[in-house]
Amino acid sequence: MSEERKPLNFIEQIIEEDLANGMSKNNLRFRFPPEPNGYLHIGHTKAIGISFGLGEKYNAPVNLRFDDTNPAKEEQEYVDAIKEDVAWLGYKWDKELFSSDYFQQLYDWAIHFIKEGKAYIDSQSSEAMAEQKGTPTQPGVDGPYRNRTVAENLELFERMKNGEFDEGSHILRAKIDMQHPNMLMRDPIMYRILKKEHHRTGNTWCIYPMYDWTHGESDYIEQISHSLCSLEFKPHRELYDWFLDQVVDQSLIRPKQREFARLNLSYTIMSKRKLLQLVNDGIVNGWDDPRMPTISGLRRRGYTPNAIRKFVETVGVAKRDNIIDVSLLEFCIREDLNKTAPRVMAVLDPVKVIITNYPEGKEEWFDAENNQEDETAGFRKVPFSKELYIEKDDFKEEASNKFFRLKLGGEVRLKNAYIIKAENVVKDNEGNIKEIQCTYSEDTSKKVKGTLHWVSIKHAIKAEVREYDRLFIDEAPDSHQDKDFMEFVNPNSLKTIKAFVEPSLKEAKIGECFQFQRLGYFNVDNDSSSEQLVFNKTVGLRDTWAKQKPKQNNNQPQKPSNSQQQRKAIDVIQKLGKKYTNLSEEKQLKVKAEIQELAKNVSYDELQPLFNTAVKKVGTRIAVALALAVLLQNGQERNGDVNDFINKALEDKNELLVFEAKALS
């Protein structure tokens, strides 16, 4: 078997390098460290996928560690929800751990720091400390308590721990460097007083360690080899390493923090705080609302772990900011459901069809294939009768032959049943179509272009269908400095429909996924009961017909084409020039004309700097020559610079350039 080299992402490359440099594969260990202060969302799935994915790839353990150092925000409810979500995604953690497990060890180390003169108690207000800290562009200054004696520090810290002081009156800081260019190194806080009950340690502690102090040391205690987090923690790495330096035993694994770009999805927000606001403001009905990008929301919407994992895998891992198009997510769920979801028929927006030549009272039960993508899926029975529903959109009195659904005088196939022909329509006083009268033919071998889905009115079950649209109408709702993301909330993100579904769906269970043929994928919502079936639309089928129809809603995002036009002519010329020499002769002529046209809007001052373009950049020089010709024609005088440029071009070995230069001389 030839070994295929699958490209490695930069984190895998780092690991491979470490392995090559002698690290044992057995020492590989990862962790996923959520703070239990909210629900996991699709963005977290990337972090989960990276660390757990590495665990699977290298057969290494992955800990689930709750970063619970702030009792004010964290709750058991979130711990449970997070565990459920990670497990649902199909990942298995090695140990379930909590940073709070390490509070004693952290405390002991802190004492050690104080004794070594590497930490001290500060007793100022947070405002005073913030002022001394400086700004990103200005260094900080030492505070008045920075040089307390070890004995004094030890005593105060002891009393902090014993609860003798109020919140905010003292803190423990690492003693590093108040002038450090990295603000995180300007004597960062290690402990603060918080007289709150902790979800796990109760009232044992009233001082709690800060993230920076806790995280690296927790990694070290657990012997995590690679500690992976998102980009905004990059500046923390220096501090992470500093803290580690103070305690690390050379014979043990020293964890490495590495950072990747977090996932952003178009038309979506990822901030827990903002998601919470949607919940609190009643924009959505809870964290698991199917419109939410939370894992629980996606689950309820009908997304599968498979699809989400595939998505995260496809998205890749790198270090630059990104916005992933939701269409990729939709592709992943369609791809998965196409293979697995049983097909059924449902009519969401019904219009009545009467089959005039079908006997009154007769019914037939046809075999219908459950899933042509899956041979083992089998068949079910669907009932047929004289009166049916089809979709309103599937009928037009008159239409061009591009419309191959039902029209007067035309024939279509009813999926799994007969071919019918529309003969007549009955309308109410206002001209709305009340029923379509058709005749059927038992010859089903005939070739007809359209196939429609339908339900027998007599047998159909009423069901509620919830159709969702994106929650925001802006591609990046929280990226506008001047506008609040709430301004972009889509008021029509939920549409509730009374639909008719085939009777086989009567026994459908909560969570089950179906393809409503020709419409999309739907799953049974939690709100569903034996009296009232409720479906969520997970995602529609690809609909190439909809694209052909003239667009009715002109809310199309404006094309960024004007920004293209606004690009300065000289820049465009430069760009065109670059590829000039690689083009076919025919295309060269086109580009040449384009450059000549653009050159009319170029000033000499813009062009002049390009005269000394590097010799090897022939294409650019040709473009300059072409533009120069236009300028000269329009009265630009030939000065020394111009002549130098021309002469140099004449001496070039590239024929095209020489040709254009000759035209100038």
Place this chain on the structure above:
RNA sequence: UGGCCUAUGGUGUAACUGGCAACACGUUGGUUUUUGGUACCAAAGAGUCUAGGUUCGAGCCCUAGUAGGCCAACCA
């Protein structure tokens, strides 16, 4: 008066560590089809932010610039 990170088709990620840019989504055609779905075929779309440099050769290395992001919570 700063530090750090990033820059490749519309989007995302690659490019065997320097050898004339690939894959997926999306887009556009077409074939098949009892889903205008799926599957399959094909096409268009970037010459790698700019300018210099090193090199026989640069998307990969160096220098300078530009643009974007992150850093001033007793949050994580």
